[in-house]
Amino acid sequence: MVTKPIxxxxxxxxxxxEVIAWAALAAGCEFMYGYPITPQNEIMHxxxxxxxxxxxxxxxxxxxxxxxxxxxxxxxxxxRVFTATAGPGNVxxxxxxxxxxxxxxxxxxxxxQRGGPSTATVIYSQQELNLTSFxxxxxxxxxVYSPASHDDLFSYTIKAFNSAWKYRFPTFVLGxxxxxxxxxxxxxxxxxxxxxxxxxxxxxxxxxxxxxxxxEPAHLRNTYNLEEELFAIxxxxxxxxxxxxPEVVEWEATAIDDAELLIIAHGIVSRAARAAVQVLREExxxxxxxxxxxxxxxxxxxxxxxxxxxxxxxVVESAYGQLEKMVKTAxxxxxxxxxxxxxxxxxITPEEIVQxxxxx
Amino acid sequence: xxxSLKIALAGEGGQGVQSxxxxxxxxxxxxxxxxxxxPNFGVEQRGGVSLAFVQISREQIGAPxxxxxDVVVALSHRAVDRSRQYVGPETLLIYDESLRDxxxxxxxxxxxxxxxxxxxxAQQEMHPRVFNVIILGVLMQVADLLERSHxxxxxxxxxxxxxxxxxxxxxxxxxALERGYQMGKGGVAV
Numbered sequence: 299m300v301t302k303p304i305x306x307x308x309x310x311x312x313x314x315x316e317v318i319a320w321a322a323l324a325a326g327c328e329f330m331y332g333y334p335i336t337p338q339n340e341i342m343h344x345x346x347x348x349x350x351x352x353x354x355x356x357x358x359x360x361x362x363x364x365x366x367x368x369x370x371x372x373x374x375x376x377x378r379v380f381t382a383t384a385g386p387g388n389v390x391x392x393x394x395x396x397x398x399x400x401x402x403x404x405x406x407x408x409x410x411q412r413g414g415p416s417t418a419t420v421i422y423s424q425q426e427l428n429l430t431s432f433x434x435x436x437x438x439x440x441x442v443y444s445p446a447s448h449d450d451l452f453s454y455t456i457k458a459f460n461s462a463w464k465y466r467f468p469t470f471v472l473g474x475x476x477x478x479x480x481x482x483x484x485x486x487x488x489x490x491x492x493x494x495x496x497x498x499x500x501x502x503x504x505x506x507x508x509x510x511x512x513x514e515p516a517h518l519r520n521t522y523n524l525e526e527e528l529f530a531i532x533x534x535x536x537x538x539x540x541x542x543x544p545e546v547v548e549w550e551a552t553a554i555d556d557a558e559l560l561i562i563a564h565g566i567v568s569r570a571a572r573a574a575v576q577v578l579r580e581e582x583x584x585x586x587x588x589x590x591x592x593x594x595x596x597x598x599x600x601x602x603x604x605x606x607x608x609x610x611x612x613v614v615e616s617a618y619g620q621l622e623k624m625v626k627t628a629x630x631x632x633x634x635x636x637x638x639x640x641x642x643x644x645x646i647t648p649e650e651i652v653q654x655x656x657x658x
Numbered sequence: 659x660x661x662s663l664k665i666a667l668a669g670e671g672g673q674g675v676q677s678x679x680x681x682x683x684x685x686x687x688x689x690x691x692x693x694x695x696x697p698n699f700g701v702e703q704r705g706g707v708s709l710a711f712v713q714i715s716r717e718q719i720g721a722p723x724x725x726x727x728d729v730v731v732a733l734s735h736r737a738v739d740r741s742r743q744y745v746g747p748e749t750l751l752i753y754d755e756s757l758r759d760x761x762x763x764x765x766x767x768x769x770x771x772x773x774x775x776x777x778x779x780a781q782q783e784m785h786p787r788v789f790n791v792i793i794l795g796v797l798m799q800v801a802d803l804l805e806r807s808h809x810x811x812x813x814x815x816x817x818x819x820x821x822x823x824x825x826x827x828x829x830x831x832x833x834a835l836e837r838g839y840q841m842g843k844g845g846v847a848v
Contacts (some may be wrong), residue, residue, distance in 0.1 A: 311687040421698065476722050481683055481695040566722065572718035645723045 308486040314477040317448045318408055319344035322380055322454035322489055326404075326496055329355040329379040331368040331392060335387040336420035337475035338410040342382065351495055362387040366394025366405075373403045374518070376501030378459055380406040384475070387416055388426050388433070395468050396434025400520040402535065404462035404469065404499075408455065411474040412516050412641035422475035422642040424616040427624075430470050431594045437532070439539045441469040441546060442594040444564040448484035451477060454591075457490050460503050463541045465496035472593065474616075476566050476645065539595070548591035549600050553579060557586025559655060560608035562601070563615060564590050566645075571614055573648035578655055585655065593621075598628040605629060610658060613638040614651055662715040663801055664724050667793075668741035669733035671708045674790030675817060677733075679710035681794060682804075685812035686714040689804050707740040710769040714803060729801065731793060733776075735760055745769065752796060772800065774841045780834070788834035795838015809835070 303323040318341045322330065330349070332342045339630055346356050359365045365381045372379030375601055379399075383391050385543040388409050398405040411426040432438035441461050443454040455471050461523030462469035489496060502516055509515035522528040550568075554560070563571040578585035590597050603612065611634055613622040622638045629636075639646070639654045665682070669675040676697050683695035691714050698709035701724065711727075711773050726746035732738045732753045738760045745751055750769040753761050758773055765771070774796055780789040791813070798809050814821070819829040 310692070311684060446730070476696060479697055479724050481680065481693075482719070483687060483692065570721035647721050647723055647725050649725045 302488055303348065304488045306488070306491070309483065310486055311481060311483050312448075313340060313479060313481050314448055314451050314473060315340035315410070315479070316344045317451045317471070318382065318455050318471070318478075319348060319487075320486050321452045323348055323352055323354065324452075324455040324486065325353065325459045326378055327380055327459065329357070329372050330371065330375045331357050331359055331379065331381045333362050333365045333383070333387060335362070335384050335424075337412055337478040338382045338384050338387075338408065340478070341408060341410075362390035363393055366391040366407075367397075369405050369407070370394055370401075370403055372591050373398075373405055374501050374502050375504070376393075378463070378496075378499045380408065380459070381401040382408040382410065384410045385412040385420075385426070386417060388429055392429065392433035395440070396436055397520050398468040399434055399436050399439050401518045402466040403502075403518075404457045404459075404466050406462050406469050406471075406657050408458075408471045408473060410478040411472065414594055419643060420475065421643075422616065422645060424474060424567065425620065425642055426472065427564075427593060427615075427617060427620040430472050437536065438594055439467055439535055440594050441465065441467050442472050442592065443470065443548075444472050444591055444593050445477065446568050446589070447563050448477070448480070448482050450591075450635075452484055452486060456494070460494075460497045461498055461546060462647040464539070467539065467542075467544070472565070474566055543595040544599075546592060547595055547597040547600065549597040550587075550589040550591060551604055552587040552589070554586035554588065554604055556584055556607075558607070558609045559612065560588055560605060560610070560657070561612045561614060561618045561651065561658075562588045562590075562621070563613070564593060566613055566623055567616055570648045571648050571651055574651035574655065577648060577652050581656075583655065584591050590621075590624075593624065596624050596628055601625070601628050602632070605632065605634060609636055610634065611636040612642075612651075612655060612658070614646060614654075615639075616641050616644055616646060662717070663713070663729070663803055664727045665712040665714075665729045665731065665740055665797065665801075666727040666744040667710040667712070667731040667733075668737035669708055669731075669790075670737065671706050673708065673733050674787075674793075675708045675710050675731075677731065678790050678794045678797070679712050681809070681812045681816050682797065683714070684734065684815060685798075685804050685808040686712075688811060689808040691715065691804075692717060692719050694719045694722055695827050707734070707736050709740065729797065730762070731797065732757065733793065740766060750800065752793075770798075772842075772844075776838070776841070779837060779841075784834055784837075785830060788830055790837040791831050791834040792841065795835040795840075797838075797840040799839040799842025806839075 369381045414425045458469045507513040615621040683693040686693040727744040755775045776792040
């Protein structure tokens with residue numbers, strides 16, 4: 299095992315991109331593959347600066363298609379590896395991620411959402427939720443975490459490696475350009491000192507022994523001849539995904555017990571929503587917040603339960619209905635009016651949410 | 659001055675707006691405040707208006723951006739216009755003296771404002787590159803939130819490597835900072 303980069307708990311003031319690089323180091327990640335794109339560039343910059351000191355590696359590939367497939371290569375070799383991308387890069391990476399989904403490979407990708415579609419802005423959005431959750435030609439059998447702070451970026455980047463290797467589904471940390479570029483306080487720690495055991499990684503190809511005689515052949519397939527074959531494999535994966543769901547789903551509820559107005563927001567927008575809830579409460583409106591932390595799998599049961607006594611729902615997101623669609627799917631059959639504050643590619647302040655809620 | 663401060667800085671790319679924001683937020687963090695700084699930028703590598711948002715508070719900071727700032731600093735013609743949306747009735751507008759006409763035509767004389775001769779002082783008495791450090795001094799004097807020692811420590815952390823190469827730069831920067839503090843003294847308390 300390579301040298302430990304963090305000892306004890308370290309308070310620090312840094313950008314989110316730097317936090318992610320430190321998190322990958324602390325998680326014992328051995329290799330990063332990547333191709334530059336704003337706003338995630340500094341993840342690579344910090345990683346390449348830090349990696350040699352801790353005997354970790356880096357490969358800059360020719361594009362994101364290659365970054366995705368080399369990440370798969372690292373995983374097949376049994377290494378704890380990751381890549382990071384955004385926007386158009388995330389689009390290109392979907393080919394490799396669909397393959398990872400088919401072959402059940404524990405890839406880890408950090409996405410720092412920027413404005414879309416296409417090149418759009420390098421700044422910020424929440425428009426890569428659909429793409430990151432369902433981007434492949436498949437069923438979206440992925441784990442997607444949505445962090446909302448630097449402490450989240452650190453913890454969920456570490457957790458992404460563990461969830462990926464434990465359940466063997468492609469795992470994503472869905473950040474955004476604001477979180478990447480923001481400077482804010484964070485506490486860095488060594489996961490083992492906090493009692494977290496890193497899931498072991500193991501090679502899937504090039505195993506010792508004669509295939510077929512001394513061991514089962516390593517036959518990882520992304521191609522099938524028969525409908526029945528594919529259907530059987532996918533049915534198994536779907537079953538695994540569904541049985542994993544209760545263990546993996548995470549959410550956060552604020553002031554929800556007597557909430558009549560329930561605001562639903564994820565990621566950085568949930569911070570504005572939380573501030574808005576406080577203001578609305580001070581003004582006598584019983585508001586609460588539900589923040590899904592896992593977007594895939596979505597905390598369906600929890601949202602349905604906690605929506606119980608709410609009379610109105612508001613979805614707030616920096617996209618045009620991507621989270622709203624997930625919420626509506628989760629709440630199918632319930633008869634609670636839902637209105638959404640949708641600002642594709644735009645940051646959202648608490649003041650806007652308060653105003654929107656009061657105008658309803 | 660309350661315990662929370664929202665600052666929006668706007669200038670031309672290369673004027674050093676982001677460095678000022680970084681130093682302020684770092685100084686606030688080391689002084690024990692909650693601090694959050696976020697830059698705003700376009701696809702271009704150079705040129706364009708560079709915006710920075712800084713929040714300092716005793717309490718946990720929520721959203722990284724805000725509607726209205728307590729202090730807006732505008733350092734170029736375009737920046738006056740671009741930063742307009744963050745100026746509310748209570749906002750103090752700090753700008754370089756050379757932009758007086760621009761500011762007057764946009765805001766009239768009602769807005770709380772402070773014009774400072776930073777550009778001319780930097781060019782004639784110091785060096786154009788310390789323009790932003792003068793601004794830093796003005797802001798810190800006006801905000802009256804952080805001790806000078808915290809600001810200086812953050813300045814050292816940001817520029818220490820350059821000072822090490824050329825010690826005369828340290829003297830120049832401290833002189834610019836001091837000059838900024840003095841300019842700020844004539845200003846309106848936030």
